[in-house]
Amino acid sequence: MIENLLIEIFIGITIASAPLIFAAIGELLVERSGVLNLGVEGMMIVGALLGFVVISHTGNPYLAVLAALVAGMMIASIFAFLTQFLLTNQVATGLALTLFGLGFAAFAGRDYTEVTIDLIGPIHIPILSEIPYIGPSLFSLNPLIYLAFFMVYLVWWFLFKTKQGLILRAIGDNHDAAHAIGHNVVLYRFMAILFGGAMAGLGGAFLSLVQVPIWGEGMTAGRGWIALGLVVFASWQPFRIILGAVIFGGITVLQLHAQGFDIRISAQYLSMLPYLATIVILVSLRMRLKNKTNRTVPNCLGRIFHSTT
């Protein structure tokens, strides 16, 4: 029976990490372009709600996922407009976005608390999912989980294998120089922010369409903030996001299992582990990087870009 338990734990960890992967990979692209968007939590919950609303009315999971994506983009566009055109402070604007997003979702969703939907279930990849142990764990996952992994690859490919990705990274490191060369800083950042919003929306949709078939206000429960932490943890490298999400999601899931196994630590201290682990891992990463001049922080992160024309 232990193999079944391990498979269940593995699947549980993937489900716990997927929303984080979506939100974090989106924010990673945004931060690579030099923008810090603290509004991830607000964008996620709006995506969660819109996805839930659409699937409860249409029963169509594709439409619901699309709706969540669009919802995230639209609310991100407020942030994009304010920070890129009206040159507002990014920290404050991001916080306002979180506040507004949470309030809006709670308000718009108040009639949906009694609705249940059919969850988007896992798919079983033919043949591969028959392989013992690996089959049920790796090849019978929810399609959105596969999408999350794919998005990580996509972002990596974009950033490091395309010309536009190079430009975006250049903008993140030195927006004045990039502007001087003739690149449209505002356009790149605007697009990046919209992408971040779309991803956050998808992350939220994962919660309401895959994990629990109920809508509850505040159901993101701080995952947006964790995602922000994951971006730093990953040193802005896409594949490291997966590692961080798995660690964080894993600890969250394992903490519950630990209680079932009657580990003699009080539940509150167990619940602290994911947050403490994030800090510890961040520090340990820095400690190892201290000797290299590995400056992966986008230089212009958070600084306002003033075009002079």
Place this chain on the structure above:
Amino acid sequence: MSNRRFSSVLKLSILSVVLAFTGSVSADPVKAAFVYIGPTGDHGWTFAHDQGAKYVKEKMGDDVVITTVESVEENSDSERVITSLARKNDIIFTTSFGYMNPTVKVAKRYPDVKFEHATGYMLEDNLSVYSARFYEGRHVIGKIAGRMTKSNVIGYIASFPIPEVIRGINSAYLAAKSVNPDVSMKIVWVYTWYDPGKEADAANALIAQGADILMQHTDSTAPITVAEEKGIYAFGQASNMREWGPNAQLTGIIDDWGPYYLARVQAVKDGTWTSSDTFDGVKQGMVKFAPMNNNMPVDVKNEAMKAIIDLSMGAIHPFTGPINKQDGTPWLAEGETPPNFPDLLTMDFYVEGIDSKYPN
């Protein structure tokens, strides 16, 4: 008109005027307010209280005006909410333990307003407390669970280690053990009353660890939906959750606050309200059950029904000795049942046989 006739007509007129006058005075509706800790859409704890409020409205019609406030946090803000209500209402029900001290403070400042605090223990001249013997409900579902489990592992999603929750765990365990000596219980503490995501996670973890029947002391329908999806059994909490688990829900514990609320509001109207301490169970109709699922074997169903009948007649008590505490020290002697205070109301130990560590 003769004098006699005139005086009777006069008496009749005066009488009718007096009746009309007093009629219009007592026609002032009673204003009752309810403070909820969660959304009525939780379909659990708050939903059940709201059903109670609706019952009062249904029975009293225009004689009552009901105000409800949802999702009031258990912090110092609640004192302001209760005060706002006290300025405009005759009786206020605060439906969660965490409102206790704020309710006491406001009750002291508004001696003419009546207050009713759920699951608390502080009384004033104008403050009552009321609670339900949910552990009686747990006794019944415990018996069902003991019979229906094949893996002999019952999964329990618990919220906070407060006496009410501990009573429920102990009662369920004892009942399950009484029909199935091999049964064991795995308990996960989620430290929230309402968090569908966390409750679902806990449910999944318990199932992965072998539980094939779930109990919860949290307010959302998440655990039942997980049970339904995974094809195992569960029990509705505070209300009938059949809609979320048509196959999964064997039965559910239903909190029926309506009759109590009606009696209290009516007492305010009649001027007969006095401070009281109510701790009612199946016998008084405060604890009810959702209809038994047809997929239960007949003998299990009958055993459960008999337990319900026994409880409703006061013939059995879920905590009847001999029972020891988890550390082996004796608690109840043979045939002994515990007093409300301190044993039930401050219960802070597991009974013998539960092999989880008591939280803290």
Place this chain on the structure above:
Amino acid sequence: MIKLIPRAENSKAMIILSPIIALTLTALSAFVIFLFILEDIAVSSVFFTLFAEPLLDSYYFSELLVKAAPLMIIGLGLSIGFRAGIWNIGAEGQYVMGAVAGGAVGLYFYNVEGFWLLPLMAIAGIIGGMLYASIAAYLRIKYQVNEILVTLMLTYVAVLFLQAMLQGPLRNPSGFNFPESRMFHDSAMLPIIWEGTRLHIGLIVAILLSILAWFGIKKHMFGMQIKITGSAPRAAKFAGFDDNKTVWYSLLISGGLAGLAGLFEASGPAGQLTPGLPQFYGFTAIIVAFLARLHPVGILFSALLIALSYVGGENVQIDYNLPSSITQIFQGMLLFYFLACDILIKYKVVLFKKNN
């Protein structure tokens, strides 16, 4: 098309006008939203309950001040750090730790009377918040770990820690095993300055702190240090200002003040330690600080405004059965508009047609 043309110097008129424009825009948006969602309730009466009633009713006005006090205190602390570009997002965690530290002192001396207890608790609260914030300061200086993240993660830890304390050492032994502490005794409670209400000396402390901060920033070298470091870290290093010292000061001050606010809440309106102690004051104070443009006196006003929206919003919830999330939406909108209108100070909005 619309172009933004930088002004030669900041428009003095706009400094006053832009918040007013933002408020007006928020009110207008609220009006439109209410028109849509209210079916047969007059929008004007909702507005009255939301904005006017808390000012006209003495009880609600006192409650407004009660809610504003912690926002002022925390906001003041945060504004000092924000000016320097040190983003302490975890004031909520420091607030909780301050409450726990100060509250623990009060509970340790349970039923011991004496005028010295409350100041001792306050000091404990400040130290608690400071120590907690110093973790982020240390990690930032030693390992360049971003303080936004650390303070935020530590907030979750602090809230869990409070719960653990209330289950264990700080729990009321005669409280039926509920996770709450004893009610604080008289010497451990804050003096009330408005008889019959919950308004305590926290408000006076807030006003004094604001004046102190205003002087500090205007006159003292420290203020200049923070102003410069915030706007150009490299320049600050060249001029000899110590970046590390700024990090310490900013986090210790904001942490200490957040801790003090936490102790005030525990010894004031709450009167005990409960799991409900975290009320997001630490996060709301960030908004308060930004709405005041980090100005110490302005923070007093923006705190009042936000407190007004809470008290008024709650009454709207009770009287008209509107959900509490409505208040959040308006606060978010206010902040959006405010930030947007700020641009009018530095830039002129010009409409012109393209010439062909």
